[in-house]
Amino acid sequence: MMDKSRHFLMIGDQHIADSITLSLEHYAWQFQCTSCLIEAERLLLSSPIPIGIILLDSSHIKSSLEPERLLSLVPSTLWIALLSVDTLQEHQTRTFIARHCHACLTLPLNPEEANHVLESTLIISEILATHFSTGQSPSAPNRQVAMIGKSHAIEKLLKNIEKIALVDAPVLITGESGTGKELAARLIHDYSTRRGGPFNAINCGALPAGLIQSELFGHEKGAFTGAEKCKTGIIESSSRGTLFLDEIGDLPMELQVNLLRFLEDHHIQRLGSLREVSVDVRVLAATHIDLEHAIESGNFREDLYHRINVLQARTPPLRERPEDIEALALYYFKKFRTETSCRVRGFNHESLVTMRQHHWPGNVRDLINRVRRAMVMCEERLITPDDLGLERRRNIVRARSSLEDVRNRAERDAVTAALARNSNHALHAAQDLGISRATLYRLIDKHCVPRPLDNRA
Numbered sequence: 001m002m003d004k005s006r007h008f009l010m011i012g013d014q015h016i017a018d019s020i021t022l023s024l025e026h027y028a029w030q031f032q033c034t035s036c037l038i039e040a041e042r043l044l045l046s047s048p049i050p051i052g053i054i055l056l057d058s059s060h061i062k063s064s065l066e067p068e069r070l071l072s073l074v075p076s077t078l079w080i081a082l083l084s085v086d087t088l089q090e091h092q093t094r095t096f097i098a099r100h101c102h103a104c105l106t107l108p109l110n111p112e113e114a115n116h117v118l119e120s121t122l123i124i125s126e127i128l129a130t131h132f133s134t135g136q137s138p139s140a141p142n143r144q145v146a147m148i149g150k151s152h153a154i155e156k157l158l159k160n161i162e163k164i165a166l167v168d169a170p171v172l173i174t175g176e177s178g179t180g181k182e183l184a185a186r187l188i189h190d191y192s193t194r195r196g197g198p199f200n201a202i203n204c205g206a207l208p209a210g211l212i213q214s215e216l217f218g219h220e221k222g223a224f225t226g227a228e229k230c231k232t233g234i235i236e237s238s239s240r241g242t243l244f245l246d247e248i249g250d251l252p253m254e255l256q257v258n259l260l261r262f263l264e265d266h267h268i269q270r271l272g273s274l275r276e277v278s279v280d281v282r283v284l285a286a287t288h289i290d291l292e293h294a295i296e297s298g299n300f301r302e303d304l305y306h307r308i309n310v311l312q313a314r315t316p317p318l319r320e321r322p323e324d325i326e327a328l329a330l331y332y333f334k335k336f337r338t339e340t341s342c343r344v345r346g347f348n349h350e351s352l353v354t355m356r357q358h359h360w361p362g363n364v365r366d367l368i369n370r371v372r373r374a375m376v377m378c379e380e381r382l383i384t385p386d387d388l389g390l391e392r393r394r395n396i397v398r399a400r401s402s403l404e405d406v407r408n409r410a411e412r413d414a415v416t417a418a419l420a421r422n423s424n425h426a427l428h429a430a431q432d433l434g435i436s437r438a439t440l441y442r443l444i445d446k447h448c449v450p451r452p453l454d455n456r457a
Helices: 014-023 037-046 058-063 066-071 091-100 111-132 152-165 181-191 209-217 253-265 291-296 302-308 322-335 349-357 363-377 403-421 426-433 437-446
Strands: 007-011 030-034 051-055 078-084 103-107 171-174 199-203 241-246 267-269 276-278 281-287 311-314
Touching: 007 037, 014 030, 014 111, 030 037, 037 066, 051 066, 051 111, 066 091, 078 091, 078 111, 103 111, 152 181, 152 311, 152 403, 171 181, 181 199, 181 241, 181 281, 209 253, 253 267, 253 302, 291 302, 322 349, 322 363, 403 426, 403 437, 426 437
Parallel strands: 007 030, 007 051, 051 078, 078 103, 171 281, 171 311, 199 241, 241 281
Antiparallel strands: 267 276
16 A cells, blocks of 8 residues: 555646656655646645645746745645756746755656655655644634643643632733733633633723723713714623723723722613613733732722732743743744745754743743744744844843842842742742741842732731
């Protein structure tokens, strides 16, 4: 029986394909031939094809840019250019081969040479297929939202999310910008009994102050200038589902009163209406600021804080989960792979090391942007630290940094990481670090780390 892995797809002329069939008959290779790029795309997506051969000539390259997108469609399919010696000398053709092809064969075909090229290409393709098959394809239909990573911090967050999802109570999600607070909210919704209902998200800091009340609670026709028809607010439209209020710390004080009233009795009143509407919705809120400090400064209501902070989840910053960085980078590399026609196959070792060492002030969002940009700008097969716009840590710590600076940085990172590992519980974090609780609080105050919630004797 013929080995199915020894199949390849050829894009080109059927007459040349027939001659190649005869040339390689002794080596047991099989292939399908098509001159239609749409048909070639269907074949590539319908079943795994390890090797593709594309016939290149001047008219083919100049007629369309479609082959560039097609050749980048499946990362594990390696392409071999088939062309005449004269065509190989053309600059445009050589550029195409450099960007998209793993190897090239010249006509007339030497069967022994062609077999060696196909054999070695098949081995590389099998390695790439294993590499790119780790995890579910991000482009798969009906993909459930997922948290990428297997670090202790992520596993702890996922366990907390599963527990939180079982209880129909308000949740406050805290964490730095770019750490995936909305993703955590979606997971809570997906794991809850409300997963069949809507999930609506609104960024409280992204709307003009004059529109927030209308967006949240809705309005009646004629309630204000420009209100030409009745509008259902996002709270009401989230009935039987989940409402996610992102950056709730930016909510104006007058709206905080209305939201507090809703959380108390689950009734809303549209602008311009005298009738109250009962709404069955679970409220999840998120913030990157310290709401306790906002309460002290008079920018956030304490009673609202206690209403939304019934349950709490914290999304860890990327620097506390460096072991997840490679998995995240590869996931988003695969996700954006079809956006570019470049021949980039992954990251070199130095870029992976540098990513683990980087502080990531923008967290996962920062990582996503750098990976996406590097895939466009990279001119080699593997992404380098320069493509990512990153420097090795030894270059980041300047010569003028004193020992005290390095020690303070290390102390702060250790305290922050310990609190994250122990759900912001001071006693457990102190035990984790092997220090007393009093020493932990001294370090917290010294390095301006937000105080944990268990601030009791």
